[in-house]
Every structure is written in structure tokens, then in C-alpha cells.
Amino acid sequence: MARRPTLPSSSSPSARPAASGPKTTAPRPARAVNRQVDVREWASGIRLSGFMVIMLSLVVLGAWVLVPTLGTYIDQRQKIAALEASVQVSADEIAALEQEQDRWDDPAYITTQARERLYYVKPGEVVYLVDNDLDPASLPQEQVPVSDDLVETPADWMPQLLRTIAGAGLAQNASAAQ
Secondary structure, three states: OOOOOOOOOOOOHHHOOOOOOOOOOOOOOOOOOOOOOOHHHHHHOOOOOHHHHHHHHHHHHHHHHHHHHHHHHHHHHHHHHHHHHHHHHHHHHHHHHHHHHHHHOOHHHHHHHHHHHHOOOOOOOOOOOOOOOOOHHHOOOOOOOOOOOOOOOOOOHHHHHHHHHHHHHHOOOOOOOO
16 A cells, blocks of 8 residues: 655654643644645655556546537437427417417408408498598607708717617607508
């Protein structure tokens, strides 16, 4: 059996107290102990047996064989999860289309869709189509004429740009939504 080297201590073995007396621990004064370990001496104390080398090589070989397999397994599990999510989305779409198909079997729904989408009417009915039925406050205001004079504004351009973008995004369109 290989003997491992011990760390060097600040006191010699002869200065240590004997083991037969009562042990009393006196508080040690706080001082920085600078212990340096010689790495070469420590590494030379490690002895490898043939069994340890064989076992270490088997562990490395096992890791070399299993890591790609594990990566393939994880990749396949991710693909399976993505395909299951795709199947669920397709099933939801199929359910929505079947529900839409069931609605088209109802004569009242067909009549409503013909009136709203194609503007069909029953014989004898009068239909009034109203153009520009939006509130005048929501219509875009007319622009003032552009002047020929150049005027420098004291405002910073960045807040004005942000206000313009926000205003364009929140404006209601004058055309009817389809």
C-alpha cells in the first residue's frame, strides 16, 4: 500500500504533546499560517495500480460511447415533443373546422351569412347601405396648408417621433373593417 505524504507542519513531531496526558485545548493566537504544498511531492505519492488504470479506461470508454447516445436521445425527445404539440394544434384546428361545418348546416346561420357577407335580401325587403357611418370625431382631421417659411422648433425630435408613431398606431382607420 502506498504511503501518502503528509503536509508539512510548523512544529516538529518532538514538540507535540504526548498522547497519554489529559487534553486541554488552549486558544491559539490568531496568526496567518502560510502553508505551501509541493505539488510534485504530492503527485509522486499517488500510485496507480493496473486495476485502477483498467477501471479508469472503462469509465472513459463508457462516457465516450454514452455521450453521443445521450445527445441523440435528448434530440429525439425534443422532436417528439414538437410533433406532439403540432398534432395537438392540428386536432384543435380540425375541431374548429368541424364546428364551423356544423354551423353551416343551420339554415338561420346560412341566411345570416348571406345577408352580412353578400348583402342578399328576401323579396320585398328594402336595404339601406350607409357609407361613412363613422363618428366625425374619429375621422382624420384636415391638414393645415404648409407654409413657405422655415421655422426651427425648440423641441427635441425624439419625443415628437415617439408621439407620432404612437398616434399612428392608435389611430382609427376611416375605412370599414372587413
